[in-house]
Amino acid sequence: MQNGQTAVMERATPELAALQEQLQQLQTQVESLRRQLPDNRLSMVVFSGDLDRVLAAFVIASGAAASGMEVSMFFTFWGLTALRRKRDSRGKTLLQKLMGWMTPVGTQGLGVSKMNFGGIGAKMLRAMMRQQGVPQIEETVQMARDLGVRIVACQMSMDVMGIHKDELIDGIEVGGVATFLGDATRSKTTLFI
Amino acid sequence: MATVQYDVEIDARGLQCPMPIVNARKAFQNLQPGQTMRVLATDPGSVNDFKGWANLVAEAELVAQETVEMDGKTVYVHYVRKK
Numbered sequence: 702m703q704n705g706q707t708a709v710m711e712r713a714t715p716e717l718a719a720l721q722e723q724l725q726q727l728q729t730q731v732e733s734l735r736r737q738l739p740d741n742r743l744s745m746v747v748f749s750g751d752l753d754r755v756l757a758a759f760v761i762a763s764g765a766a767a768s769g770m771e772v773s774m775f776f777t778f779w780g781l782t783a784l785r786r787k788r789d790s791r792g793k794t795l796l797q798k799l800m801g802w803m804t805p806v807g808t809q810g811l812g813v814s815k816m817n818f819g820g821i822g823a824k825m826l827r828a829m830m831r832q833q834g835v836p837q838i839e840e841t842v843q844m845a846r847d848l849g850v851r852i853v854a855c856q857m858s859m860d861v862m863g864i865h866k867d868e869l870i871d872g873i874e875v876g877g878v879a880t881f882l883g884d885a886t887r888s889k890t891t892l893f894i
Numbered sequence: 895m896a897t898v899q900y901d902v903e904i905d906a907r908g909l910q911c912p913m914p915i916v917n918a919r920k921a922f923q924n925l926q927p928g929q930t931m932r933v934l935a936t937d938p939g940s941v942n943d944f945k946g947w948a949n950l951v952a953e954a955e956l957v958a959q960e961t962v963e964m965d966g967k968t969v970y971v972h973y974v975r976k977k
Contacts, residue, residue, distance in 0.1 A: 741950075764912035767919040768950035835910040844916055 742771040744888040746881065750779030750805065751814035752823050752838065758894045759841040765890075766848035773884040774845075775876070777855035780894075781862065783808050784854055784869045797863025804862075807870075808838045846872065853880055898958050898973040900932040901925070907936045907969060914940045915947050918974065922954060925976040930957060933972040934964070944972040953977045 743765045747758045762772045776784055785806045790798045805811050816822040827837060836844070846852070852873040859865070859875070866875055874880075885891045904921045906914040914935045921931055933944070941959060948956035957973040 760912050763916055767912060767916040768947050769919075769952075770950065833910060834908050836913060841912075844912075848916070848919075 739889045740771060740887045741769065742773065742884065742888040743890045743892070744773045744881065744885040745775065745892045745894060747774055747776045747780035747783070747894050748778055749814070749894055750782040750811060752808070752811035752826065753813050753815075754894050755780065755783045755808065755811060756838045756841065758892075759838060759845050761892070762850050763841055763845040763848055766845060766850050770889075772845070772848075772850040773853065773881075773888075774850060775853045775855060775881045777858045778862075779804075781854060781858055781864055781869070782806070783811060784852070784873060785864070786870045787868055789865065789868050792865075793863040800862050801864075808842060811838075851884075897960065898930060898932070900973060901929040902931040904931060904933045906940070907934050907964075907967070909935070910937055911939055911943065915943055918944075918947070918972075919951075922951070922974065922976065927953075927976050930973055930975040933974065935970045935972070936967055938968075938970065940970050940972065944974065948974060 743762070745758055745762065747755060749755060758774065762774055766772045782804045785804075788801055788806050790801055793801065811823065812820055813822040813826055830837065853876045854864075854866070854869055854873055856875050856877050902921055902925065904917055906917050909917070914933060914937055918931070918933050921933075925931055933940075937943075941961075944956055944959065948954045953976055955975045955977055957975050959973070960971045962969050962971060
């Protein structure tokens with residue numbers, strides 16, 4: 702009895718080892734294939750500082766996040782103005798101060814891309830959205846943040862425009878093009894707004 | 895009217911895109927597997943939105959959609975089950 706079992710074991714061992722090796726190879730292949738697949742992620746560059754465009758960006762971002770996607774938004778150039786929370790001229794060059802005074806502070810100050818007429822267009826759009834029950838951009842931003850959307854401010858634009866991190870809203874990150882590419886290359890969808 | 899049994903109801907009537915799916919997501923997270931939620935919306939875009947949403951969310955199954963008249967308004971009703 703004892704001998705019979707040993708004989709079976711001896712015959713089975715090489716086959717088992719071969720199977721284990723095959724399994725190992727398959728696991729490695731699956732792992733490398735998985736690394737090549739994009740994440741369920743949406744990456745956006747928000748370049749514009751227009752109310753309507755930034756609104757579109759945040760509506761898409763919160764919709765994607767609500768659909769279970771990871772969302773990254775990279776704010777650069779005019780887009781940065783949407784993230785400002787105060788105007789602080791300390792430690793800035795004359796041109797940076799001028800730029801700071803000439804650009805809006807936060808979403809409240811954004812104008813529309815067409816027919817703005819010194820801010821009247823933006824007020825009109827906001828009133829029309831209210832009439833239709835569309836959430837205001839501030840609510841949409843809050844919603845996107847509650848849903849865990851990653852917001853990154855472009856360091857280079859901040860340096861050029863002289864914007865310091867403490868002038869921007871809390872809870873955001875600062876990064877460069879590699880931060881964007883890091884997320885964009887593993888995204889299913891990438892948008893430039 | 896209810897053609898499908900449901901456990902939770904979300905009233906998104908009067909809300910515009912993206913609010914119906916944002917509210918649906920919040921409720922969906924609290925659903926137990928096998929449970930169904932019913933979403934009421936007046937946004938006509940929600941009909942396609944819930945189809946797209948169910949495609950994106952792996953655990954969500956769009957069981958049925960129907961259009962009904964409620965308090966003199968057209969209401970789009972979506973039934974979503976958690977797998």
